[in-house]
């Protein structure tokens with residue numbers, strides 16, 4: 125917030141640069157901040173914290189992330205599904221004032237050439253700008269070299285290193301860090317209405333302080349995956365039972381086919397299991413169980429007496445890790461997800477300390 129206040133003040137004093145680069149890990153709110161910054165520039169009482177009630181603020185809030193504000197252009201490869209943005213041929217939705225809501229194509233340059241319609245500012249936000257290829261970056265460079273008055277370009281990325289040096293040298297960098305766990309938890313509770321404290325706490329840890337990632341994990345059903353792994357590792361459920369259950373878990377994955385969705389579920393589950401294995405392996409080497417991301421899984425596996433159990437487990441953990449990595453590779457190689465998940469659960473079941481009691 126302090127950063128945004130500073131940028132609004134700079135805009136007021138006419139010393140804000142024409143291009144900002146919001147860098148930092150995925151999911152920490154860079155894109156939301158970019159939108160909020162733009163809203164504060166457009167606000168009738170701005171530049172400053174948007175009042176939320178004036179005409180420009182209301183127009184900004186309508187229309188979702190792309191907003192209905194005529195002076196804002198959001199280029200979002202996540203939204204269009206495009207792998208690479210070609211800057212001269214960017215598809216984006218222009219919300220027309222008519223009800224027809226016509227889809228139009230425009231270029232960033234074309235957009236910036238126009239005079240601001242409503243405010244003194246024209247703002248372009250390019251989300252995940254590292255997806256631009258070299259040609260696109262070079263085209264952008266021209267815009268950066270000859271900026272029109274009142275234009276602001278905000279580039280957002282978690283991979284600053286991929287951008288051309290010539291771009292980086294022309295932008296003002298703003299770095300975002302992951303949030304403190306307590307703050308991340310608060311934000312998660314605010315974003316995911318109806319989430320309980322315990323889940324918010326776990327999401328904050330699983331996402332390592334990135335509310336954006338936490339929201340994705342929530343959508344994808346990470347909590348259900350967690351329950352399943354916990355049941356397996358504690359010996360309450362068998363590998364076969366668990367691997368069948370995977371396909372009944374709730375969770376949304378965006379993919380065109382069922383097979384593609386199954387692959388995404390398998391990938392998510394395997395990445396989760398590998399993260400747990402990393403924790404486990406650290407604890408086998410003597411690290412404190414309470415200090416890990418997956419403390420609760422470690423405890424469901426080894427009970428309260430964990431240090432004693434974990435001490436001798438190291439070699440077995442390495443074998444399981446190798447098998448899981450192999451499974452992870454198979455998913456990318458398009459092996460049937462059911463088969464891969466079944467193998468992964470079988471591998472994980474080798475870690476069960478208190479196996480299922482037959483006949484109970």
Ligand SMILES: [Zn+2]
Pocket residue numbers: 166167168169174175176177178179180181
């Ligand atoms: Zn306002």
